[in-house]
Amino acid sequence: MKKIDAAIIGAGPAGMAAAVWLKEKGIDNFILFERNNRLGGILNQCIHSGFGIDYYNEELTGPQYAVRMQQRLLDLNINYMLGANVIDLNRNKELTVSSSKNGIEVYKAGSVIITTGCRERTRENLEIPGTRPAGVFTAGSAQELINILNYKIGNKVIIQGSGDIGLIMARRLSIEGYEVVKLFERLPYLSGLIRNKVQCLDDFNIPIQFNTQISGISGKDRVEGVYTKESGKDKFYKCDTVLFSVGLIPEVEIGKKAGIILSNNFNPDVNSKFETNIKGIFIAGNSLHIHDLADNASIEGEKVADYVFDYLDNEKKFRKNIENIAPYNSHEIDEKYNDDFFKNLKDGMVCIVCPKGCIINKNNFGCKRGEVFFKKEKMHKLRRLTTTVFCEYNGVIKRIPVISGEEINIKEISKIKEKLKNIKKIDSKSFSINHNKKEIVFYTV
Amino acid sequence: MIYDICIIGAGVIGTSIAREASKYDFKVLLLEKELDVAEGISKANSGVLHAGFNVKTGSLKAKFNVEGLSFFPTICEELDVPYRLCKKLVVAKDDKELIHLEKLYRQGIQNGCKGLSIINREKIKKLEPFVEGKYALYSRKTAIISPYEFTIALAENALANGVAIFLDNEVTGIIKEKDNNFKILINKGRSFKSKIVINAGGLFSDSIFSLVEDHNYNIYPCRGEYYILDTAASRYLNMAVYPVPPIGGSGLGVHLTPTINGNILIGPSADYINDKTDLSNTKGVMDILKKEAYDLLPQLKNIPFIKNYSGIRPKLFNDKSGISFCDFIIEESKKTKNFINLIGIESPGLTSAPAIAKYVLENIIGENHNLIKKKEFKIYRKGIKRTRFLRKNEIEYLYNKDNDFGEIICRCEQVTKAEILKAVNNPLKSLTLNSIKKRTHAMMGRCQGGFCIPRISQILTEEKKIQPDKIFKSNKNSMVYRGYED
Numbered sequence: 001m002k003k004i005d006a007a008i009i010g011a012g013p014a015g016m017a018a019a020v021w022l023k024e025k026g027i028d029n030f031i032l033f034e035r036n037n038r039l040g041g042i043l044n045q046c047i048h049s050g051f052g053i054d055y056y057n058e059e060l061t062g063p064q065y066a067v068r069m070q071q072r073l074l075d076l077n078i079n080y081m082l083g084a085n086v087i088d089l090n091r092n093k094e095l096t097v098s099s100s101k102n103g104i105e106v107y108k109a110g111s112v113i114i115t116t117g118c119r120e121r122t123r124e125n126l127e128i129p130g131t132r133p134a135g136v137f138t139a140g141s142a143q144e145l146i147n148i149l150n151y152k153i154g155n156k157v158i159i160q161g162s163g164d165i166g167l168i169m170a171r172r173l174s175i176e177g178y179e180v181v182k183l184f185e186r187l188p189y190l191s192g193l194i195r196n197k198v199q200c201l202d203d204f205n206i207p208i209q210f211n212t213q214i215s216g217i218s219g220k221d222r223v224e225g226v227y228t229k230e231s232g233k234d235k236f237y238k239c240d241t242v243l244f245s246v247g248l249i250p251e252v253e254i255g256k257k258a259g260i261i262l263s264n265n266f267n268p269d270v271n272s273k274f275e276t277n278i279k280g281i282f283i284a285g286n287s288l289h290i291h292d293l294a295d296n297a298s299i300e301g302e303k304v305a306d307y308v309f310d311y312l313d314n315e316k317k318f319r320k321n322i323e324n325i326a327p328y329n330s331h332e333i334d335e336k337y338n339d340d341f342f343k344n345l346k347d348g349m350v351c352i353v354c355p356k357g358c359i360i361n362k363n364n365f366g367c368k369r370g371e372v373f374f375k376k377e378k379m380h381k382l383r384r385l386t387t388t389v390f391c392e393y394n395g396v397i398k399r400i401p402v403i404s405g406e407e408i409n410i411k412e413i414s415k416i417k418e419k420l421k422n423i424k425k426i427d428s429k430s431f432s433i434n435h436n437k438k439e440i441v442f443y444t445v
Numbered sequence: 446m447i448y449d450i451c452i453i454g455a456g457v458i459g460t461s462i463a464r465e466a467s468k469y470d471f472k473v474l475l476l477e478k479e480l481d482v483a484e485g486i487s488k489a490n491s492g493v494l495h496a497g498f499n500v501k502t503g504s505l506k507a508k509f510n511v512e513g514l515s516f517f518p519t520i521c522e523e524l525d526v527p528y529r530l531c532k533k534l535v536v537a538k539d540d541k542e543l544i545h546l547e548k549l550y551r552q553g554i555q556n557g558c559k560g561l562s563i564i565n566r567e568k569i570k571k572l573e574p575f576v577e578g579k580y581a582l583y584s585r586k587t588a589i590i591s592p593y594e595f596t597i598a599l600a601e602n603a604l605a606n607g608v609a610i611f612l613d614n615e616v617t618g619i620i621k622e623k624d625n626n627f628k629i630l631i632n633k634g635r636s637f638k639s640k641i642v643i644n645a646g647g648l649f650s651d652s653i654f655s656l657v658e659d660h661n662y663n664i665y666p667c668r669g670e671y672y673i674l675d676t677a678a679s680r681y682l683n684m685a686v687y688p689v690p691p692i693g694g695s696g697l698g699v700h701l702t703p704t705i706n707g708n709i710l711i712g713p714s715a716d717y718i719n720d721k722t723d724l725s726n727t728k729g730v731m732d733i734l735k736k737e738a739y740d741l742l743p744q745l746k747n748i749p750f751i752k753n754y755s756g757i758r759p760k761l762f763n764d765k766s767g768i769s770f771c772d773f774i775i776e777e778s779k780k781t782k783n784f785i786n787l788i789g790i791e792s793p794g795l796t797s798a799p800a801i802a803k804y805v806l807e808n809i810i811g812e813n814h815n816l817i818k819k820k821e822f823k824i825y826r827k828g829i830k831r832t833r834f835l836r837k838n839e840i841e842y843l844y845n846k847d848n849d850f851g852e853i854i855c856r857c858e859q860v861t862k863a864e865i866l867k868a869v870n871n872p873l874k875s876l877t878l879n880s881i882k883k884r885t886h887a888m889m890g891r892c893q894g895g896f897c898i899p900r901i902s903q904i905l906t907e908e909k910k911i912q913p914d915k916i917f918k919s920n921k922n923s924m925v926y927r928g929y930e931d
Contacts, residue, residue, distance in 0.1 A: 035856065085853040096837060100852035100862070103844035104837050119892045124752035129728045132754070134918035134925045138895045145899050145926075151913045152928030178928070220722060221922035240927055253857070253891075 006030035007109040012041025013294040014285025015115035017301035032080040040066030047401035054295035118248040118286040130216035135223035139165040139245035154241030164192035166245025171200035186213040190337040194357035272323040382407035405441035451639035455482035459645035460599035461802035467606035470817040478615035481875035483596035489756030494588040498553025509797035516799040524598035525828040533587035533685040536578030560585030602826040663764040669713025678709040699737040711738040726753040761789025833859040855897040857890025879919040
């Protein structure tokens, strides 16, 4: 049994940040375990931008954010293990790790940080009646299938749930040429960020319908449509694919094996220093509670690394000033973005420059950047395009996430998308295509 | 080539007969219309091996149930299929229901069931602290298996013993030819010849029989809906727990059954429907299931759901009189010699299967044909090792032979790449996501495949050199990935 000071389970935004911080504080003998074959976790499939605004003071795509953290990890010479599943953890902080590289290994850790992220609520969790055909996906699965594996999942899609992943996928599918029929939200208001409603639904003329939940799925083999209940009546919508973006659940199965306590069956109980009921086992990121931004998960990872350092350094001191209250505020959805709100917008618009989502108009731009945005938006809808290119990259043919260097008129997206299809090979961090007698530069990571 | 025996339908009955027949010197053919075995009734039921007190004394159901149950420990060992003697309680809420328990008890004794007793509240609390009831019929012999794993094992063992198994081959016609052999027509335009035909068509056994002659048998589909609860529920329940069966009802009442995998099932309901393929779940029934389960075990209210599913019972009625036959039909057709029917094999069909198979061979076929035992019959079959249930040193041992035992693909059910690959390359050559699911339990856990379906799809495309649009969920029209058409 190998002895280590700390084990971090999961190399997503929280786990990687915790690893970097722990190392910076001077802890060397620890391992970051990652079950996938690359660092970054879910960031890798989130090819859209909107990451890093708080953490890096710069807007990045998910893969860019992951690579930046990964670089830091490499620079600091942090020990990490890929393809490594922690299959058991006990109260004594003994971890059993399974990997195709080393088989079964057991580690005894002085402390454990669980940063295993979350899983998506499924159609089954919502207990939606009807048949169980092919063509029902969770939004995150669909995202991985399309953005990483280069699969096509259908033609005509209905999305349930206005969480950020649902909104992002509505845009992603539209860019990829799918027909997104409609997006339903059970609540009377939006549950994702307002800027995502603007740039993911409005930009692509995808209607959102509040107060609606799919009440039945139809089709014996493949999805043929969905039912909803509207004003007491059954309504049928034809589609061949249904995406569910109906919430995330902290995934702490490994913590449960050690005996950590969860309140309300889902959220782990921690004290004010992020420690669970088992001394020395800590939790951060989405496996503790669902964060609205990856940046916040990273910030939390750092915070927890601080406490873990204290714990390892001097447990007596660490035990002082601990309270029994959760050290975070759960993310609350702003209930104001309902049908009335959008009807009353008229002259005003939602600023999408940052996640704040200010309502701006000709008398009030919110900020300097808002002013620039307002003036441009009045003329054309210009957006940086995030998509993928299927081509050879570093000798491997795969889907490469790319982002345009400049803003593109959204009307041009389908034409540019066609041109991107012709790219056979990318051999540097950027490349360009010729569009309307102009060079458009694209960046990978 | 002329087969001696052609079995139509690869459910638990068809595969049991196939395995039994492969012990003898026969050329055996097993035809199945779906892309895998156990895709009908045998896929979706409670998986309970009944003691035999619920069925009428003197019926075929009673005979085969009691006899069949006794075979299971041995067969499961031979076929490497997990079997658990979980035991069962039929719970009476009051003195009025006690009368029914006593009736069941007497019936059980008459049927030859062992290990039955009626117990009071104290004893119930001792056995199952969370179950509410005044009295219970306690059955020590009731067990559980995974019905589809059992069916797969039977089919694989039959295959190893020379049975020809053709999946995706739907029988569309049966002609008795002049030489007295049967010509069996298949949807793809091909045909087979056989001396004996065995109709184990399950829900469609009535239509299969119609291909040969007119008859009065009519299968009415009676749907049973289920909930599967998170494995966290298993801390509240060890045994199968049933209410007193509803009088005049079509089933045993909504019950709680542990599964081999450690989940708890709620169900099934019982509703006659019009369509034998309609496996929907319905809001009304789902609400009733929950209510009745919570009445039996209030603690379940806090347990999350994994998913819903439905199965269909093949209820057998007389087409003319509309009266239920109430019993299995297991006989050679009086008009068409060498055509053997198995119609209306509903509960306790799973428990009865081994005894039925033995009877079909020894008492029906053996009547007119010589039964010559094969010397080289392979009794044993090995299933896919499930690392989740192994100890560390056992996994290490496997890993040292195959590194894929270290790579976990399905995190919820802890299924390794080695297990997935073994399922992808299964001997029956069934290639759907469900066939991998039934063989490994991947995709059956909390995330319902959200994390592993992409990875399993990738393994499938790489291993079998197929495009994503050739990946199916269960049957031919259930393409998982669409949009490749244009």
